Every structure is written in structure tokens, then in C-alpha cells.
Amino acid sequence: MIIKYIDYFYKQGIKCIPLVHKKKIPLYGESWKTTTYSKEQIEQKVFNDGCNLGIVCGSQSDNLVCLDFDDIKIYEELKSKYPWLEKISNTTTVVQTSRGIHLYLKSPIPVKSSKDSDFKIDIKAENSYIVAPPSIHPTGIEYQFLNGFKPIYQLKKLSEIPFLQLKPYEDNFTIPFYPCHTDLLIDISGMKKKKIEKILSGDKLHHPSRSEAEAALITLCIKNGWSEEKTFQLFERYSAEESKYRGKGKYRQDYFSYVFSSALQYYHDKKRDFDKMIDGWINGFKFCSFLSSNEKLCLLAVFRICKEVGRIDNLNISSYQLADYMGRSQNHSFTSLKRLCTLGFLLKIGKTQTNIFSLDDKSIESKFHNDIIPYYNNCYGIILLSKNISIIQNLNNDCFRQEALNSNGIFLIEFLNENIDNFYTLQEISEKTGIKYSTLRKKIIMLEGMKILKKIKKEKKNRYRIDKEITFDDLYKIAKKYKTAGMLKKQIEHHKELRETQKIKKVEFSIENLFEKKGA
Numbered sequence: 001m002i003i004k005y006i007d008y009f010y011k012q013g014i015k016c017i018p019l020v021h022k023k024k025i026p027l028y029g030e031s032w033k034t035t036t037y038s039k040e041q042i043e044q045k046v047f048n049d050g051c052n053l054g055i056v057c058g059s060q061s062d063n064l065v066c067l068d069f070d071d072i073k074i075y076e077e078l079k080s081k082y083p084w085l086e087k088i089s090n091t092t093t094v095v096q097t098s099r100g101i102h103l104y105l106k107s108p109i110p111v112k113s114s115k116d117s118d119f120k121i122d123i124k125a126e127n128s129y130i131v132a133p134p135s136i137h138p139t140g141i142e143y144q145f146l147n148g149f150k151p152i153y154q155l156k157k158l159s160e161i162p163f164l165q166l167k168p169y170e171d172n173f174t175i176p177f178y179p180c181h182t183d184l185l186i187d188i189s190g191m192k193k194k195k196i197e198k199i200l201s202g203d204k205l206h207h208p209s210r211s212e213a214e215a216a217l218i219t220l221c222i223k224n225g226w227s228e229e230k231t232f233q234l235f236e237r238y239s240a241e242e243s244k245y246r247g248k249g250k251y252r253q254d255y256f257s258y259v260f261s262s263a264l265q266y267y268h269d270k271k272r273d274f275d276k277m278i279d280g281w282i283n284g285f286k287f288c289s290f291l292s293s294n295e296k297l298c299l300l301a302v303f304r305i306c307k308e309v310g311r312i313d314n315l316n317i318s319s320y321q322l323a324d325y326m327g328r329s330q331n332h333s334f335t336s337l338k339r340l341c342t343l344g345f346l347l348k349i350g351k352t353q354t355n356i357f358s359l360d361d362k363s364i365e366s367k368f369h370n371d372i373i374p375y376y377n378n379c380y381g382i383i384l385l386s387k388n389i390s391i392i393q394n395l396n397n398d399c400f401r402q403e404a405l406n407s408n409g410i411f412l413i414e415f416l417n418e419n420i421d422n423f424y425t426l427q428e429i430s431e432k433t434g435i436k437y438s439t440l441r442k443k444i445i446m447l448e449g450m451k452i453l454k455k456i457k458k459e460k461k462n463r464y465r466i467d468k469e470i471t472f473d474d475l476y477k478i479a480k481k482y483k484t485a486g487m488l489k490k491q492i493e494h495h496k497e498l499r500e501t502q503k504i505k506k507v508e509f510s511i512e513n514l515f516e517k518k519g520a
Helices: 002-011 029-033 039-048 072-081 083-089 193-200 210-223 228-238 249-270 273-285 293-309 319-326 330-343 361-367 408-418 426-433 437-449 472-481 487-519
Strands: 016-019 052-056 064-069 094-096 101-106 114-116 121-124 129-132 346-348 356-359 372-377 381-386 454-458 461-465
Touching: 002 016, 002 039, 002 052, 016 039, 016 129, 039 052, 064 072, 072 083, 072 101, 083 101, 193 210, 193 228, 210 228, 210 249, 228 249, 273 293, 293 319, 293 330, 293 356, 319 330, 330 346, 408 426, 408 437, 426 437, 426 461
Parallel strands: none
Antiparallel strands: 016 052, 052 129, 064 101, 064 121, 094 101, 114 121, 346 356, 372 381, 454 461
């Protein structure tokens, strides 16, 4: 049934995103604004992993507009007052939320998100998203369609709605920055904004033709790490009628796909070995869980600087420049830069207060090695594990829940199992696993209390080791002590029961409506 919902949204040209289970929060933060998920990825998150389903409004979803009625009584009153709403409600998609109604529409042009205080209606459009069926509200109520899987109504003009005034989305030409973990680019570098505007307005500049000028711009976007979807949105939103792209009319998407694939091939053929090395590092760490989101953004910004200057040593890096590239405050960039030095990714040149750093390629390659594989965990999302890790067959073990060892415990257990009979200090374990010292100390105390770890004091420092490999039985004992044993199983069963209950309620609601109609 869930797959049917996802198929429906993709056929309607709507972009789907994963949300946190039973919440309205995006699973991967602000990256939903630029990251595009395939249908298979969304099915994995929602169907297998129990995430809520969200859909993006605005130009990314064929100009989807959602009228969010907070009060169902106001919706019913407007239906009785305006025949237009009564008619549209029977022909377009209508969703019942926890306390109100979502009415799906499509506009001819991008619409500005706003709020109507008179009728308590939120207009969800450009740069916004909504929770979609069959997601579950924090109160336990399931979002559901009231009139089945109907095509979304296409507005002929913005003034068509009699009780609302939709405003067009007006935006000055700016390349939007949305921080995310998968895209290297934060802004277009290598071409000034005025030249970009000229190409999109149909000027060929120094190129032989308009199409070659547009191909050069697309190649630049690819070089900076833009995805095909993000580059397409740039042309779709900002290109003028005089451009070659607009001149292709209804075939412009096919034209763009052909030029993009040609530019991609050209870029790969001409790409330097240095760029290939940096791209390999990016692919190796983008799913890494022992770095925070700010630390990942900081490392991506450092990689960008490396690409710009063509080297990995003697890099002049300032916290102000990083803050600009990361889209974060200078305080966040400074803290993240300091953390990357602690982890060994960056080496500071000189003892004085200087901004000269070098990337430690050996440290990066050891931490993001080919033997590391991404794996999805029900509790913690995508994490990296070695292929030979002893607990990879049971990643859903309850001892790795937040109340016990947490996801950091996976890396700690892996490290200990690979270094049996070797003593390490807390600082050494922190450097080798990437776990923060304060967090690691708590986990070590837990394992020491379970008599899994042994501690000796040598040279005025506490050192730790294990005598034998940590097994599934040991993990179960940890989960039992911290009262997390069986929690995941209960959570999945509760989720299934909740969905079944909502299905029964939905059927009863439909039967009651049927008898009411017959009685009428």
C-alpha cells in the first residue's frame, strides 16, 4: 500500500523526501532543498525503515501548491460558501491531517509561500514541504486521502481561487545555497554572476553559438559538483525567452538532458588526476557517521579550496572563508576546523597563529578506505562499517540504541575486536575511532561496568583492553542492563498495529459515508 502512494506522487511529478519516523522533521536536515531521491530510495526509507513521507512544494514538484487548512470547520464552511471549492474538492487530491485538510493544486508559475490569517490557511509553495500520506502524525493519527488517488488540479491562473490571492514567487537572480552532505558546490565558482546572467538571457559571449555557451555553463556546474536536477532548475527558473534552452519549447528538457550528458562525458575525459583523487575522497566519506554535519560541511569546503588551488598542502584557510563556503557562522567554522585538526585530517603548519594548513592524505585514505561500506541501520541511518566487522549481520541490535551504547558504540566495538590484548588510552581510542573524548569516556565506563573491558594504570594513565572478542551475548547483556532489549522489535510491532488500526478506521469511515449517501 505504501508503494502505491509513492508511485502516485512520482507519476504526478512530485519530489518526495524522507522524514523522521512519526515527526515532521526531514531525515537529513536542510539537504532536502537540493537532494533528489529515487523512487527506490524513498521506498527503502518509508516501507522498510518506517520513515514518514514528505513532498516538496513549488517549482521542484511541477509548481505544486498546498492549501493547508488548520481547522476542518473552516474548510467545510468555505465549501458551502464557494461552489468553486466544492467542485475542486471532488476533482483534485484532498488529504485529511491530524486536525485539518490539505488541498493539492498546481499553478502555472511558481507561487510564494504565505499565510492567510483570516481563514487560517497556510499556502505551502516555493521553498516549503508538507507531510504526505501514509505518514503518521506525532499524535498517532495517519495522514490519508479522502477521495482516492486523483490527478492534481491545474490552476489556469493565480486569481482563480475566489477566497485567496496567490502571489507569484519573485526572486532576484541568486544561485541558492542549501548546505548538504552530497554536493560539493556551495556556489558557482569560475564564472561571475553577470556572465551567467548573460548566457541565460541568450548571449553567446565569446562562444561560437548560444548552445555552446549554455554547454560551457553546464560543464562549469558539473565541475562544481551540481547534480543534473539542480542544474536543470537553474535553467528552468532563470533562462530568458531569447535563450537556446527556451527556444526548444516543449522539447527543452530533452535538449537539456542531451547537453548535460555530453558535458558530463567531456568533464570526465578532461578531468585532472588531482580532481579524481579529491572526488574519490568525497565519495568515501559522504555517508560517514563519526563526523558531525558541520564537520562534513567544513571538510567539503576544504576539498573545494583544494580543487581551486590545485594542491593539498600549504592551504591558506581562514575561518571566515570556511563560514562563507559552509553557510554557517564563523564560530561554527572555527570549531569544525579545530575538530578536523584533532581528528588528523588537517595538519597546521607552524606553531604561531597562522592560517596555513595541509591535508593529511594518508589519514584520509586510512579513514575512508575501500574496505569501508555504507550500511543502513533502522535506528541511525547510513553508517560506515568495515566489511569484516563481526556484528555486521545484526546491526539492529538493541544495545546500539541511544539509551545504551548509541551508534558510536558500533565503531568502539569494532575497534576493540580488531585489537584484542592491546592496551590503549582514551585519547588513543578517540583518535583511532573518531569518537569524541567525552562521549567515548561514557561508553568505556559502561563496558568497564559490564566487566567487558580491563583497565590498568601505566605511566600515570589509564589503559584499556579486552581479553576476548565481544560477542552477540555480550551485546545482549548490555541491552538488558540498560533496558533496551527488545525495544526495536516492539517498535516495529507497534508501528504495524498502528497502521492496521488506522486502516480499520478508514474502512469504517468509508462504510458510514456509504450508508449516509444511500439514506440521503
